[in-house]
Amino acid sequence: MADLPVAPGPLAVGLSAALQRAGLPVTADRAARLARALRLVPPVDRDSLYWTARVTLVPTRAQLPLFDAVFSAVFDGRLDPADSRGDDAAPPAVGSEPRTRPVPPDRRRSDPATSAPDDGPRAGSPGAGDADGAERETVLAVASAQERLGTTAFAELEPGELAEVRDLVRRLVLATPQRLSRRSRPGQGRRIDVRRTVAAAQRRGGDVERLVFAERRPRARRLVLLCDVSGSMQPYSRVFLTLLQGAVADASAEAFVFATGVTRLTRQLAGRDVDAALARAAAVCTGWSGGTRLAASIEEFLAVFGRRGMARGAVVVVLSDGWATDPPEEVAAAMARLRRLAHRIVWVNPRAAAPGFAPRVGGMAAALPFCDAFVSGHSLAALQEVVAAVRAG
Amino acid sequence: MPPSDPGSGAGTGERDDDVAQLLPDIAALAAGLDAVDYLTDLGLATALFLAVRLRQPLLLEGEPGVGKTAAAQALARLLQTPLFRLQCYEGIDAAEALYEWDHPRQLLAVRLAEARHAEVAEADLYGPQYLLRRPLLAAIAHPGPRPAVLLLDEIDRADAEFEAFTFQALAEAAVSIPELGTVRATHPPVVVLTSNRTRDLHDALTRRCLYHWIDHPAPERVAEIVRRRVPGSDEPLVHDATAAIGRLRALDLVKPPGIAEAIDWVTALSLLGVRRLDPAAVAATWGAVLKNRDDLDVAADRGAAWLAGAGRG
Numbered sequence: 001m002a003d004l005p006v007a008p009g010p011l012a013v014g015l016s017a018a019l020q021r022a023g024l025p026v027t028a029d030r031a032a033r034l035a036r037a038l039r040l041v042p043p044v045d046r047d048s049l050y051w052t053a054r055v056t057l058v059p060t061r062a063q064l065p066l067f068d069a070v071f072s073a074v075f076d077g078r079l080d081p082a083d084s085r086g087d088d089a090a091p092p093a094v095g096s097e098p099r100t101r102p103v104p105p106d107r108r109r110s111d112p113a114t115s116a117p118d119d120g121p122r123a124g125s126p127g128a129g130d131a132d133g134a135e136r137e138t139v140l141a142v143a144s145a146q147e148r149l150g151t152t153a154f155a156e157l158e159p160g161e162l163a164e165v166r167d168l169v170r171r172l173v174l175a176t177p178q179r180l181s182r183r184s185r186p187g188q189g190r191r192i193d194v195r196r197t198v199a200a201a202q203r204r205g206g207d208v209e210r211l212v213f214a215e216r217r218p219r220a221r222r223l224v225l226l227c228d229v230s231g232s233m234q235p236y237s238r239v240f241l242t243l244l245q246g247a248v249a250d251a252s253a254e255a256f257v258f259a260t261g262v263t264r265l266t267r268q269l270a271g272r273d274v275d276a277a278l279a280r281a282a283a284v285c286t287g288w289s290g291g292t293r294l295a296a297s298i299e300e301f302l303a304v305f306g307r308r309g310m311a312r313g314a315v316v317v318v319l320s321d322g323w324a325t326d327p328p329e330e331v332a333a334a335m336a337r338l339r340r341l342a343h344r345i346v347w348v349n350p351r352a353a354a355p356g357f358a359p360r361v362g363g364m365a366a367a368l369p370f371c372d373a374f375v376s377g378h379s380l381a382a383l384q385e386v387v388a389a390v391r392a393g
Numbered sequence: 394m395p396p397s398d399p400g401s402g403a404g405t406g407e408r409d410d411d412v413a414q415l416l417p418d419i420a421a422l423a424a425g426l427d428a429v430d431y432l433t434d435l436g437l438a439t440a441l442f443l444a445v446r447l448r449q450p451l452l453l454e455g456e457p458g459v460g461k462t463a464a465a466q467a468l469a470r471l472l473q474t475p476l477f478r479l480q481c482y483e484g485i486d487a488a489e490a491l492y493e494w495d496h497p498r499q500l501l502a503v504r505l506a507e508a509r510h511a512e513v514a515e516a517d518l519y520g521p522q523y524l525l526r527r528p529l530l531a532a533i534a535h536p537g538p539r540p541a542v543l544l545l546d547e548i549d550r551a552d553a554e555f556e557a558f559t560f561q562a563l564a565e566a567a568v569s570i571p572e573l574g575t576v577r578a579t580h581p582p583v584v585v586l587t588s589n590r591t592r593d594l595h596d597a598l599t600r601r602c603l604y605h606w607i608d609h610p611a612p613e614r615v616a617e618i619v620r621r622r623v624p625g626s627d628e629p630l631v632h633d634a635t636a637a638i639g640r641l642r643a644l645d646l647v648k649p650p651g652i653a654e655a656i657d658w659v660t661a662l663s664l665l666g667v668r669r670l671d672p673a674a675v676a677a678t679w680g681a682v683l684k685n686r687d688d689l690d691v692a693a694d695r696g697a698a699w700l701a702g703a704g705r706g
Contacts, residue, residue, distance in 0.1 A: 040447065047435055048435070055443055055451075056603055064606065183486055194497065195493075307647070
């Protein structure tokens with residue numbers, strides 16, 4: 001590729017089209033940006049073109065492997081870029097979203113300034129203020145459900161009943177306990193709110209008659225859910241995924257699933273369309289069976305997300321039966337690390353309700369000392385305990 | 394020239410001839426950054442060059458300690474313009490990014506006017522002299538001739554509302570202050586954002602940004618950076634220390650030491666008068682490299698001698 005006998009425009013469009021065919025979402029304005037960049041940086045060799053294209057076209061690290069594959073296919077002439085759909089050789093990066101569906105219309109807004117974030121419906125979701133009302137509604141909904149639905153373990157439900165349960169699970173609003181934020185509001189605090197004091201004085205002709213105090217506004221703590229989707233959790237995963245979806249949509253939670261590794265599901269579960277969200281999530285967590293690498297998964301979660309701030313001061317809910325394949329001391333070490341970051345750890349173990357259950361299994365026994373609450377969550381009635389455990393503290 | 398989208402700011406490379414002369418191509422930028430002791434590779438140089446010349450925000454991601462913040466600082470030194478840095482955190486609000494009124498001074502002015510029996514109009518109280526410019530406004534109001542550099546550090550820590558608001562202000566390159574009117578940028582700032590990926594950023598933001606992921610550089614490059622940043626450090630010592638850091642990064646650590654730790658460590662060793670890395674020196678300076686108890690245990694298990702490179706061929 002000594003020289004490119006191509007004008008910037010066609011080159012940009014051609015490369016963008018190749019990426020688009022391979023499943024990388026390249027918008028028209030990005031292609032235009034690449035064309036502008038190529039005017040500034042003439043593509044004298046492969047490397048300079050590579051970096052110019054990568055910096056302008058790829059918005060996130062997760063898409064880099066695919067971009068590299070397509071780029072090398074186009075410019076090293078190894079294969080037709082249309083065949084590099086979903087480069088399987090590259091390990092799926094955390095958070096990567098294989099785009100196999102058409103872009104939903106709400107992403108095609110022409111005016112980004114007015115477009116709402118599409119990571120979960122913030123507007124209209126019950127805030128912390130009316131959580132009590134929402135909770136009452138939930139209790140009523142559960143009370144009106146059939147008795148059988150309330151207490152039968154999810155593992156024994158019929159498909160139709162499962163749908164009904166899912167509907168109820170979605171309405172369990174997980175509201176985390178509050179912490180003080182940096183922002184303030186007028187109230188009974190100890191700090192003087194100078195701005196409001198001066199404003200009040202101005203209205204009275206410049207005399208400070210009344211000191212307005214500021215108090216720190218409470219904010220809900222972050223909620224992080226880690227759901228075990230290994231083989232032994234099969235009967236519960238579908239319902240728990242629904243719980244995850246509800247938490248992401250209504251409580252802006254972060255959701256992860258794990259078996260032998262950790263996958264972040266927040267983006268897949270976000271959005272108003274529950275079934276589409278669950279379908280996207282199910283596509284990610286199917287075909288996993290065998291044991292859970294509990295310690296390794298928690299470690300990976302901490303290394304990639306938790307220590308950067310996601311787990312700090314958060315309420316972390318682990319949904320797992322604790323049947324770990326890693327040694328108990330490793331589970332304990334990982335849990336200890338999580339303990340030092342999180343505000344509360346709630347462990348939901350659907351097998352805890354079985355008669356004669358005692359958390360004697362290696363992994364569970366090792367993890368238990370680090371949990372603030374241990375609930376079963378194996379049935380709808382038990383899910384109430386989960387909500388209560390999250391709310392506490 | 395395709396019509397630029399409204400999000401790309403008011404200025405393009407064409408308007409700042411001065412900058413275009415200073416940075417005609419990527420090589421000039423790389424050489425310029427080299428002159429202010431910041432080493433880039435082609436990827437980062439391309440990203441920074443496009444950020445300056447296309448005047449589009451650049452989102453930098455990478456492990457802690459690979460030099461994301463340093464890149465923005467070096468860019469400001471190269472352009473010889475001020476760097477306005479906004480460190481984001483959970484709960485940061487618009488006032489801390491844009492402007493606040495200096496209430497105590499306003500109050501004082503009212504009192505002084507009363508004492509002198511002078512009239513004080515409200516318009517006087519809300520003049521520019523009582524305005525505290527925060528980084529975003531300061532960068533937009535920067536008079537030029539070259540654009541300021543605005544660094545929004547760890548934008549992922551701020552909440553989504555703040556992110557959206559910030560981006561609105563940057564896209565319009567203007568800030569409206571009810572009492573004063575609208576401040577428009579004559580020279581839109583060069584914007585660098587950094588993120589540690591504690592949450593996904595909005596599509597609206599990533600759509601408008603150039604993006605670059607900074608990888609941890611190879612040991613030779615780390616050695617070169619350390620030599621630049623620690624004047625008077627011995628060549629063999631720098632070589633030993635960066636090799637040791639490479640060995641540490643191969644272990645499964647909670648916080649693998651980055652470039653910042655390499656610089657700290659060599660500084661500490663030089664201060665102690667160490668000429669070659671030996672087990673005793675390592676044992677005395679663990680704390681400059683490993684900043685986590687579990688990591689110390691892991692490394693101590695391998696032993697100071699292993700880290701110092703004993704038994705090297």
